[in-house]
Amino acid sequence: MSRFAFSILARDATTAARRGRLTTPHGTVETPAFMPVGTAGTVKAMTPGEVSGLGFEMILGNTYHLTLRPGEEVIRRLGGLHRFMNWQGSILTDSGGFQVLSLAGRRDIDDDGVDFRSHIDGRKLRMTPERSLEIQAALGSDIVMAFDDCPALPSEPERLAQAVARTTAWARRCRDVFPDDGRALFGIVQGGDDRALRAESAAAITTMGFDAHAIGGVSVGESAALSREVVAFTAPMLPESRARYLMGMGTPADLVAMIGHGIDLFDCVLPTRVARNGGLFTPEGRILIKRAEYKDDGRPVDPECGCEACRCYSRAYLRHLYMAGEILGIRLNTLHNLHQYAETIRQARRAIEAGRYAAFRDAFLARWRDTGSAAAGPAGDIAGDEGG
Amino acid sequence: MSRFAFSILARDATTAARRGRLTTPHGTVETPAFMPVGTAGTVKAMTPGEVSGLGFEMILGNTYHLTLRPGEEVIRRLGGLHRFMNWQGSILTDSGGFQVLSLAGRRDIDDDGVDFRSHIDGRKLRMTPERSLEIQAALGSDIVMAFDDCPALPSEPERLAQAVARTTAWARRCRDVFPDDGRALFGIVQGGDDRALRAESAAAITTMGFDAHAIGGVSVGESAALSREVVAFTAPMLPESRARYLMGMGTPADLVAMIGHGIDLFDCVLPTRVARNGGLFTPEGRILIKRAEYKDDGRPVDPECGCEACRCYSRAYLRHLYMAGEILGIRLNTLHNLHQYAETIRQARRAIEAGRYAAFRDAFLARWRDTGSAAAGPAGDIAGDEGG
Numbered sequence: 132m133s134r135f136a137f138s139i140l141a142r143d144a145t146t147a148a149r150r151g152r153l154t155t156p157h158g159t160v161e162t163p164a165f166m167p168v169g170t171a172g173t174v175k176a177m178t179p180g181e182v183s184g185l186g187f188e189m190i191l192g193n194t195y196h197l198t199l200r201p202g203e204e205v206i207r208r209l210g211g212l213h214r215f216m217n218w219q220g221s222i223l224t225d226s227g228g229f230q231v232l233s234l235a236g237r238r239d240i241d242d243d244g245v246d247f248r249s250h251i252d253g254r255k256l257r258m259t260p261e262r263s264l265e266i267q268a269a270l271g272s273d274i275v276m277a278f279d280d281c282p283a284l285p286s287e288p289e290r291l292a293q294a295v296a297r298t299t300a301w302a303r304r305c306r307d308v309f310p311d312d313g314r315a316l317f318g319i320v321q322g323g324d325d326r327a328l329r330a331e332s333a334a335a336i337t338t339m340g341f342d343a344h345a346i347g348g349v350s351v352g353e354s355a356a357l358s359r360e361v362v363a364f365t366a367p368m369l370p371e372s373r374a375r376y377l378m379g380m381g382t383p384a385d386l387v388a389m390i391g392h393g394i395d396l397f398d399c400v401l402p403t404r405v406a407r408n409g410g411l412f413t414p415e416g417r418i419l420i421k422r423a424e425y426k427d428d429g430r431p432v433d434p435e436c437g438c439e440a441c442r443c444y445s446r447a448y449l450r451h452l453y454m455a456g457e458i459l460g461i462r463l464n465t466l467h468n469l470h471q472y473a474e475t476i477r478q479a480r481r482a483i484e485a486g487r488y489a490a491f492r493d494a495f496l497a498r499w500r501d502t503g504s505a506a507a508g509p510a511g512d513i514a515g516d517e518g519g
Numbered sequence: 520m521s522r523f524a525f526s527i528l529a530r531d532a533t534t535a536a537r538r539g540r541l542t543t544p545h546g547t548v549e550t551p552a553f554m555p556v557g558t559a560g561t562v563k564a565m566t567p568g569e570v571s572g573l574g575f576e577m578i579l580g581n582t583y584h585l586t587l588r589p590g591e592e593v594i595r596r597l598g599g600l601h602r603f604m605n606w607q608g609s610i611l612t613d614s615g616g617f618q619v620l621s622l623a624g625r626r627d628i629d630d631d632g633v634d635f636r637s638h639i640d641g642r643k644l645r646m647t648p649e650r651s652l653e654i655q656a657a658l659g660s661d662i663v664m665a666f667d668d669c670p671a672l673p674s675e676p677e678r679l680a681q682a683v684a685r686t687t688a689w690a691r692r693c694r695d696v697f698p699d700d701g702r703a704l705f706g707i708v709q710g711g712d713d714r715a716l717r718a719e720s721a722a723a724i725t726t727m728g729f730d731a732h733a734i735g736g737v738s739v740g741e742s743a744a745l746s747r748e749v750v751a752f753t754a755p756m757l758p759e760s761r762a763r764y765l766m767g768m769g770t771p772a773d774l775v776a777m778i779g780h781g782i783d784l785f786d787c788v789l790p791t792r793v794a795r796n797g798g799l800f801t802p803e804g805r806i807l808i809k810r811a812e813y814k815d816d817g818r819p820v821d822p823e824c825g826c827e828a829c830r831c832y833s834r835a836y837l838r839h840l841y842m843a844g845e846i847l848g849i850r851l852n853t854l855h856n857l858h859q860y861a862e863t864i865r866q867a868r869r870a871i872e873a874g875r876y877a878a879f880r881d882a883f884l885a886r887w888r889d890t891g892s893a894a895a896g897p898a899g900d901i902a903g904d905e906g907g
Contacts, residue, residue, distance in 0.1 A: 201839040205835060
């Protein structure tokens with residue numbers, strides 16, 4: 132088993148974009164990389180073989196959802212999350228922080244941790260930095276996220292400052308109990324949309340010896356434009372030599388824009404959740420397959436796309452499956468959207484390698500006309516249907 | 520394109536079982552054969568590639584469901600049902616008779632046809648023998664079923680006799696308008712559980728020049744034992760040289776028993792519907808994956824099974840997916856059940872070829888301990904969830 136490592140293979144000529152490689156105990160992950168979200172031990176509607184066949188090398192698992200059901204001890208006894216769900220690649224687990232904090236009216240936060248009630252059966256539970264790492268250890272993930280305090284936006288300045296202080300204290304507690312066993316522990320920078328708080332959080336987190344750093348607290352209620360602005364000023368606060376992970380964001384266009392700011396790693400529920408709601412990403416944005424105009428449309432969703440849905444089926448057929456509530460429709464839509472994300476990432480990597488990332492990004496964003504919300508919320512939020 | 524044909528390749532030594540081959544405009548179908556049900560233009564939760572990969576060469580499509588949604592003219596314009604759903608093999612379509620008749624309180628039957636209201640939007644529509652064949656022609660199926668009157672069981676003797684008379688008259692009208700274009704038209708024998716009525720119906724239907732014959736009106740409310748009894752006395756009334764199709768039945772054990780009476784062709788919603796409800800067929804019957812005993816069970820569903828679900832996943836994982844309502848659970852359960860049906864059919868074919876069908880059948884039935892109902896209803900009944 133390899134120990135965690137990150138190396139930069141190439142840098143773009145004019146932007147902060149970089150082409151890198153993560154090494155984990157379960158293999159390598161070329162970056163920039165997008166992680167499909169496997170909330171409850173499955174990337175919704177997909178087999179692991181389909182996910183890896185699309186080119187993804189790492190997925191995200193949700194600590195909150197898996198501790199509630201089936202319980203991390205079940206997964207540990209069955210050999211860990213990789214074996215439980217038959218995923219051969221790498222796994223990053225979130226800390227559960229966002230989920231328990233999003234349980235409005237069902238949780239009570241203090242400086243030590245969070246009391247909460249299960250959204251499934253109302254059980255009273257407690258999450259702390261130590262407990263989060265204990266669960267993530269039982270799951271056996273390759274990359275462990277520190278437990279953080281992630282307020283929604285907008286929040287009062289006092290709340291954002293409190294979250295930065297707590298996130299710092301909790302990050303230290305996570306670091307202190309994390310074993311040196313080859314897996315990685317990532318620290319998370321909070322601070323909301325306040326540049327000074329972001330700088331304070333980054334200064335604290337990046338001097339604690341984490342293997343890499345994440346930007347949390349974006350895509351939590353604010354506009355996509357504000358999300359991008361926060362990332363633009365926060366990314367340069369993170370050390371250049373370590374991987375940078377932007378949590379819970381966004382559309383293909385968001386990915387392309389944020390890679391230009393030096394982000395290496397992404398996760399988002401959008402491709403899978405939008406698919407289940409009949410939304411299909413294309414290089415122009417997205418189409419809603421239920422629209423009557425597609426009833427007789429024999430063309431593929433995206434004539435440029437090489438995915439199974441576009442090679443074998445018409446818009447009319449996908450519309451029919453959606454209208455009839457057929458599972459195959461969700462499958463094909465999900466496959467298509469994940470393929471679009473994978474293809475976008477492949478194009479971005481090639482552009483960085485060629486030193487022409489700015490031109491690629493500008494052309495991509497000029498073509499993009501999506502009017503849908505970019506803010507999907509962090510992976511596995513309770514309100515969304517990705518929450519199980 | 521080949522014209523429809525049926526040839527018998529081998530006969531069992533001691534039972535009425537036979538090993539045959541259907542030829543249709545879309546290829547050959549080895550028999551005995553089981554047709555997965557593709558109610559609304561999809562075998563629920565499966566891709567066509569998965570269905571053919573399991574060894575199935577023909578599927579069933581539902582005239583009633585497809586005329587309501589998306590409408591047969593949409594499918595015709597897009598090149599027919601094969602192309603619409605990307606199925607390369609053969610397709611048999613039912614007549615819609617059972618579905619419109621099962622719309623209790625929403626239909627009015629007379630000697631000419633049936634007035635009914637759509638279960639989707641309440642539209643008033645009419646189905647007649649001629650209209651059923653018109654829809655099936657638009658769908659472009661390889662095997663067309665005559666429009667029949669199929670009463671539930673139990674029914675009064677007068678109702679069963681009326682259904683036989685109507686089915687005969689409607690069969691003649693279907694035959695009179697069916698074009699000689701290489702596709703096949705199958706006649707349906709009714710008569711409920713009344714041996715004399717079955718003989719009367721068989722005598723009428725089998726002298727009209729149909730390409731093959733079906734036993735309808737079984738698995739419509741009666742016990743599995745009575746279904747098997749009806750098939751046992753009706754099958755010998757059908758000409759030996761033509762294919763025999765038992766509509767809408769049953770479990771793997773039913774298939775094995777009925778093949779011994781000379782049935783060549785089956786369809787049933789059981790493998791797909793039971794899968795969606797967490798039932799998994801094994802050589803011993805079926806297991807309900809939600810049971811608490813499987814929570815920590817690291818074994819595959821059926822250690823003898825070679826399907827992807829059994830090769831790659833534990834009972835504990837499949838239980839978790841079911842409890843969490845995950846689509847992947849439905850996919851894997853469906854794949855497993857269809858594999859069990861395919862494997863049962865393959866074993867039956869080999870036993871017939873070897874002239875040892877009785878021994879195979881008796882061993883299979885001795886091992887079978889299923890207590891679930893065998894009666895699933897004809898494909899695509901409105902009450903069931905296969906009805907879209």
